[in-house]
Every structure is written in C-alpha cells, then in structure tokens.
Amino acid sequence: MRSILERASHWLALVCRVVAGVALVALLAVTIADVGTRYLYRVTEGAIALRVMGSVELVSYLMLCSLLAAMAANVEKSQVVVEAFSHGLSPTLKNRLHGVYLLGFAALGLLLFQGLVDSAAAAARHGTVTQDLRLPMGPIYHVAAALSLLLGARALLHALIGAIFGADQETVHGE
Template sequence: MMTTYLERASHALALVCRVVAGIALVALLAVTIADVSTRYLYRLTEGAIALRVTGSVELVSYLMLCSLLAAMAANVEKSQVVVEAFSHGLAPAIKNRLHGVYLLGFAALGLVLFLGLVDSAQSAAGHGEVTQDLRLPMSPIYYAAAALSLLLGVRSLIEALLGALFGRDAEVSHGE
C-alpha cells in the first residue's frame, strides 16, 4: 500500500518535471531560432532590417538551468551507473537496495541546492539584484531553481525509500 502511494507520488512529480523541462527546452529553442533568424535577416538585408533578440544569451542560460534541473528531477531513478565489478553477483533486490541508498545522496544534494538557492533568492530580493542584460529581478529566477532543486530532492528521497526499504526497481515499476 505504502509503495503504491510513493510510486504514484513519484510518477506525478516526474510528470510535472518533464512538462517543465519540455516547456523550458521549447522556449530555449524558440529564443535561439529567433536570435539566429534575426541576425541572418540583418546580414541578408545589409542592415536595413535590424531586429534583435535582446538578452538572448541570458534567456538561454536561465532556460537551460530550468530544463536541466527539471530533467534531472524527472529522471533521477535512472541516474545510477551500475559498476558490474561490484554488483555482478548480487541479487536484483540487493542491487535495487544499493541504488536506493545511492539516491539518498541525490536527496541530500537537492536539499543543499534548495537551501542555497533560497538564501540567494532572499539576498537578491533584499539587494535588488537584477540580470545583466534584461534587468530582470534575480530572486524569481533563484526561487524557480530552488523549487526545481527541491523536486530533485523529493523525488530522490521517494525513489531512495522505494529502493532501499522495499527493494523496488524504479524503471520496472514506472513502466518506462
């Protein structure tokens, strides 16, 4: 019963993270295509049409941050590289439990990132920190990254519990 609830929660969080990563990647591609197109149009018309995507490098970097954090959180259960030299003769349940213990490190990483980014967001809000090109406030960017880091930590913790306590194989139970 408990495993079913945890599996559903993990699956729902993974879906949210995949949607966020997908939206961020599509937006990143749209900014890149628009920037390249307007530069090409400028060269093609020899400067007659001078459209620019202001802050494109900045936009791409923050969208990349969101897409990477969301993708990491969405696929955390597939993160372990199995070293055959250590786990070759072990039973699958033991391998799954070791994977769960390994994921506790990702849960700790997500928590540390979350706390650091929340602190940065509060500092940025207090000092009025803005981005270099677009002059956007930095605190919402830090809060978004903190939320995605928290999702990474929560999903890692759920998957760690499922693997370490119940010996469950993440990829089989999610049907992926």
C-alpha cells in the same frame, strides 16, 4: 504504502518533464529567433535591424530550468551499475543499494534548494538584477530552488522505494 510513493513520484516526474519540455522549446525559440533576426539583418544589409535582446541570458536561464527539471524527472535512472562490484548480489540487494545511493541525490537536491532560497532572499534584499535584461534575480533563484526541491523529493521517494521495498527503480512505473 509503496503504491502511494510510486504514484507521487510518477506525478512529480510528469510535472518535471513538462517544465523541462517547455523550457527547452522556449530555449530553442529564443535561439531560432536570434539567429533569424541576425540573418535578416545581414541579408538586408542593415535595413531591417531586429534583435532579440538578452538572448544569451534568456538561453542560459532556460537551460538551467530545463536541466534541473530533466534531472528531477529522471533521477531514478541515474546509477551506472558496475558489474564487477555487484555481480554476485541479488537483484533485491542491488535495488536496496541503489535506494541508498539515491539518498545522496536527495541530499544534493535539498542542499541546492536551501542555497538557492538563501540566494533568492539575498537578491531580493539587495535588488540584484540580471546583466542584460535587468530582470530581478529573486524569482529566477526561486524557480531553480523549486526545481532543486523536486529533484530532492523524487530522489528521496525512489530512495525509500529502493531501500525499503527493494523495488527496481527503472520499472517502478513500467517504463
């Protein structure tokens, strides 16, 4: 059972890392293109007036995706151990406590998911669009909801691995 949970977590983490990486590369591409076109405008004294429309908006939504995906990919590494409280505890007990702690992240991910799904439905009903590019907000909320669900799912998997099996969260995948 433990190996199934570990494999599921590993594959979900891989998906999250790919999403975070793609979003971060796209974010950097938009930023470089925006800075480059502004510089080109300045150097040519306005002769070449190319612009990246909605660059601030694109960067903010890509940042949202990269952060949610990165949080989901690394949720098991999230605890800061306070040695004053856990100094005398066995490693297995520490791992079980970490598993219980991760239940909070699972709840957070699932609450975010539910709120974002509700926001996506409301945005679709009312035809809400982004300010600059006039993109529909529903799909943006759905992507954020899916990434929040991944955060909750991975946190729940690692909560189960830690709380039930007492396994070390950082070494589950041999990392």
